[in-house]
Amino acid sequence: MSHNHQGQPPADIHHNESDGESGSTTQRARDKQAKLTQIGQILKSTNTQNGFAQAQQDADRALKANKIILNQRFVLDSSIGAGGMGSVYKAQDLRRVEASDNNPYVAIKVLSGDFKNHPDAFVALQREASRSAKLSHPNIVTVYDFDRDGDTVFMTMELLQGEDLDSLIKRHEGKGLPKNKALPIIADFCRALSFAHKKGVIHCDLKPANIFLDKEGAKVLDFGIARLAIKTKDHFDAGRIGAFTPGYASLEMFHKETPQPSDDVFAAAIIAYELLTGRHPYDGQSAPVALGLNRQPEPVKGLSSRQWRALSNALQLEAANRTPSIDLFLKGLIGPSKFAGLVPIVASAAVIAAVAVGYVIYSGDYQLKKKVSETLNAAQTCFQKNDFNCTIDNANVILKIESNHAQAKELLAKARDAKARFELEQQIDELQSVAKLCLSNNDFSCASKALDEALVLTPENQELLALQQKVNDRAREHSENISSLLIGAKECFEKKYFNCTIEKAKQALGVEADNTEAQSLLQSANYEIKQKDNALAKAKSILTDGQDCFKKYDYSCAIAKAESALAFVENYAPAIKLKKDAERAIANAKKAITIE
Incomplete structure (x- = not known):
C-alpha cells in the first residue's frame, strides 16, 4: 500500500487511545486493532525510494501519533520489522517500570490481519510461544508470554540489540565474510537447531531474517511455523498456513511432506553458503526451479575439501542425497575435534x-x-x-x-x-x-x-577395504564401458555412419555425463548430418533444373546439372540416371543424323 512520505502519518489513525473518545470497550479495542493493522501495513511497504528504512520511519511516526498500549501494560515504542506472520515492535513493559527494572523493554510480535483471519493462526502463534518457551538455549531467542488484547493477538519476547543476518549478508553481497568470522555464526545457529531437533521441533522457516546477531552471538527467532516432528494430541501443523520462504525451503516442503530435520539442514546450508560467499547457492531460485534447471552450487573458495564436501552434501536438493542431521553437517564443516568444543x-x-x-x-x-x-x-x-x-x-x-x-x-x-x-x-x-x-x-x-x-x-578396517575394492571395480568397469562405447562411436564416425555415432555417444554420456570426447563426437556427428541434409537439398534443387532441361531436349544442360548434383551428393542415384538418360538421348540423336 502507498503511504505518506512527507513525515505525516495517515489521517485516519491520528486518534489517541487516551483522548477520552466515546464508545464501548469493544469499539476501542477494534480501533486499536485497526491502527495496528494499518501501521503493520506501513511497515511491510517497500514502495518507497529507500525501501524498508523509509517504511520503518513512517511506521514509527504513526506509533508516536497513536499511543497504543496492549493489556494496559505494554506501550509500543517503535517498529523493529515485519515478517510472514506479523509485525514486531519495541515496547515498554509498565510492570518492569514499576519494579524499577534497569531494562524495561521487550519485543512484541503482533499477529497480522491476514493470519489473524486464518482459523489456525491463533493456534500457530500460541504454539510458537509455548515451543519457544520450552526451547531454553543460549542461541534461541527467549519467549516470555502469549496473550491477546481484544482482537489483537501478540507475543512478548526478549529485546535483542544488534542486526539480523539478512542485513549482514547484504552488506557483504558478492564477497561474503572471512571464514574465521562466518564459521562461529554458523556454529551458533546450528547449535540452536540441533537443540530444537532433539526436542522434536523443526523450524521450517529458517532464513537470514530469522537469525539475529547480538553481543552474545547468533540467536534463532521465529519458531512461528515450526512443526513438531513428534505427534501431538491435537495434530496441529502450522505449515497449513503456508508461511515458509521459497528461497530457503526444501523440495520436500514444497511437496508438503512430513517435516524432517533435513529440511532445516537445507536452509542452514544455504545461509552458511551466503555468509561465506555473499550470494545464494542457487542464484535465489527455489528448490523445485533449481532442480528443474539442474543448478549446481559453485565450490566455496577457502574451504578445505572436507568442509566443501560437508556444505555440498547439505545443499543437495533431494533429501535422499542430503545430510540427514544438523550435527553431521556442523561436524563436517567445523571438524570433529572443534565440534566437541562447540556443544553448549x-x-x-x-x-x-x-x-x-x-x-x-x-x-x-x-x-x-x-x-x-x-x-x-x-x-x-x-x-x-x-x-x-x-x-x-x-x-x-x-x-x-x-x-x-x-x-x-x-x-x-x-x-x-x-x-x-x-x-x-x-x-x-x-x-x-x-x-x-x-x-x-x-x-x-x-x-x-x-x-x-x-x-x-x-x-585394517575390512569393511572399508571391501568398499575400496568395490569402488575400484566399479571405476574400472565404468572406464571400460566408456572406452568401448567411445571406440564404437569413433569407428562409426570414420565410416560416416553418423546415426550410429550419435547413438553410441549418447550411451557414453548416459554413463558419464561430462565426458568431453563423447560430447565432441556427438556434436561432430550432428554437424555432419546437418551438412549432409543441406547437400542433399541442394542436389535435389539442381536435379529439378536438370530434369526441366531434359524435357526441353537440352541434353547438354541436363548432363551438366546432373554432374553438379553429384558434386554435392556422391553416387546420387537420380542424378546418375538423369546423366545416363541425357547421354543416351544424345547418342540416339547422332545415330539419326548419320542415317540421313
Missing part, C-alpha cells in the same frame, strides 16, 4: 559441584568427602551412559579438590580414551557415508579420497 554447556552435576567447591572448603572435612563421593558417583553414572564429556567434567572437579584421587584419575583417563575412540569412529562413519554417497553418484574420485582418509585412521 548444560547445567549438570559437574557444574553444580564446581559451584559448590567454595562452600565445601568452609564446611569441614566431612562435607568435602561427601561432595567428592557424590561427584564420583555422578562421574561413574555418566561413564556408564557413554556421556564422556560429563564424566570428564566431574572427574576434573574431583581432581581440583583432591589432585591425587586415584579413582578420578583412572576414570578421567578412561573417559578421554573412550571419547577419542568414539570421535574417531564417528569420523570414520562419516567418511564411509561420504564414500557411499559419492559411489552412488559414480564420483569415483570423491569416493576414493574419502576412503583414503578413513583408511589412514583405521588401515
Whole structure:
C-alpha cells in the first residue's frame, strides 16, 4: 500500500487511545486493532525510494501519533520489522517500570490481519510461544508470554540489540565474510537447531531474517511455523498456513511432506553458503526451479575439501542425497575435534559441584568427602551412559579438590580414551557415508579420497577395504564401458555412419555425463548430418533444373546439372540416371543424323 512520505502519518489513525473518545470497550479495542493493522501495513511497504528504512520511519511516526498500549501494560515504542506472520515492535513493559527494572523493554510480535483471519493462526502463534518457551538455549531467542488484547493477538519476547543476518549478508553481497568470522555464526545457529531437533521441533522457516546477531552471538527467532516432528494430541501443523520462504525451503516442503530435520539442514546450508560467499547457492531460485534447471552450487573458495564436501552434501536438493542431521553437517564443516568444543554447556552435576567447591572448603572435612563421593558417583553414572564429556567434567572437579584421587584419575583417563575412540569412529562413519554417497553418484574420485582418509585412521578396517575394492571395480568397469562405447562411436564416425555415432555417444554420456570426447563426437556427428541434409537439398534443387532441361531436349544442360548434383551428393542415384538418360538421348540423336 502507498503511504505518506512527507513525515505525516495517515489521517485516519491520528486518534489517541487516551483522548477520552466515546464508545464501548469493544469499539476501542477494534480501533486499536485497526491502527495496528494499518501501521503493520506501513511497515511491510517497500514502495518507497529507500525501501524498508523509509517504511520503518513512517511506521514509527504513526506509533508516536497513536499511543497504543496492549493489556494496559505494554506501550509500543517503535517498529523493529515485519515478517510472514506479523509485525514486531519495541515496547515498554509498565510492570518492569514499576519494579524499577534497569531494562524495561521487550519485543512484541503482533499477529497480522491476514493470519489473524486464518482459523489456525491463533493456534500457530500460541504454539510458537509455548515451543519457544520450552526451547531454553543460549542461541534461541527467549519467549516470555502469549496473550491477546481484544482482537489483537501478540507475543512478548526478549529485546535483542544488534542486526539480523539478512542485513549482514547484504552488506557483504558478492564477497561474503572471512571464514574465521562466518564459521562461529554458523556454529551458533546450528547449535540452536540441533537443540530444537532433539526436542522434536523443526523450524521450517529458517532464513537470514530469522537469525539475529547480538553481543552474545547468533540467536534463532521465529519458531512461528515450526512443526513438531513428534505427534501431538491435537495434530496441529502450522505449515497449513503456508508461511515458509521459497528461497530457503526444501523440495520436500514444497511437496508438503512430513517435516524432517533435513529440511532445516537445507536452509542452514544455504545461509552458511551466503555468509561465506555473499550470494545464494542457487542464484535465489527455489528448490523445485533449481532442480528443474539442474543448478549446481559453485565450490566455496577457502574451504578445505572436507568442509566443501560437508556444505555440498547439505545443499543437495533431494533429501535422499542430503545430510540427514544438523550435527553431521556442523561436524563436517567445523571438524570433529572443534565440534566437541562447540556443544553448549548444560547445567549438570559437574557444574553444580564446581559451584559448590567454595562452600565445601568452609564446611569441614566431612562435607568435602561427601561432595567428592557424590561427584564420583555422578562421574561413574555418566561413564556408564557413554556421556564422556560429563564424566570428564566431574572427574576434573574431583581432581581440583583432591589432585591425587586415584579413582578420578583412572576414570578421567578412561573417559578421554573412550571419547577419542568414539570421535574417531564417528569420523570414520562419516567418511564411509561420504564414500557411499559419492559411489552412488559414480564420483569415483570423491569416493576414493574419502576412503583414503578413513583408511589412514583405521588401515585394517575390512569393511572399508571391501568398499575400496568395490569402488575400484566399479571405476574400472565404468572406464571400460566408456572406452568401448567411445571406440564404437569413433569407428562409426570414420565410416560416416553418423546415426550410429550419435547413438553410441549418447550411451557414453548416459554413463558419464561430462565426458568431453563423447560430447565432441556427438556434436561432430550432428554437424555432419546437418551438412549432409543441406547437400542433399541442394542436389535435389539442381536435379529439378536438370530434369526441366531434359524435357526441353537440352541434353547438354541436363548432363551438366546432373554432374553438379553429384558434386554435392556422391553416387546420387537420380542424378546418375538423369546423366545416363541425357547421354543416351544424345547418342540416339547422332545415330539419326548419320542415317540421313
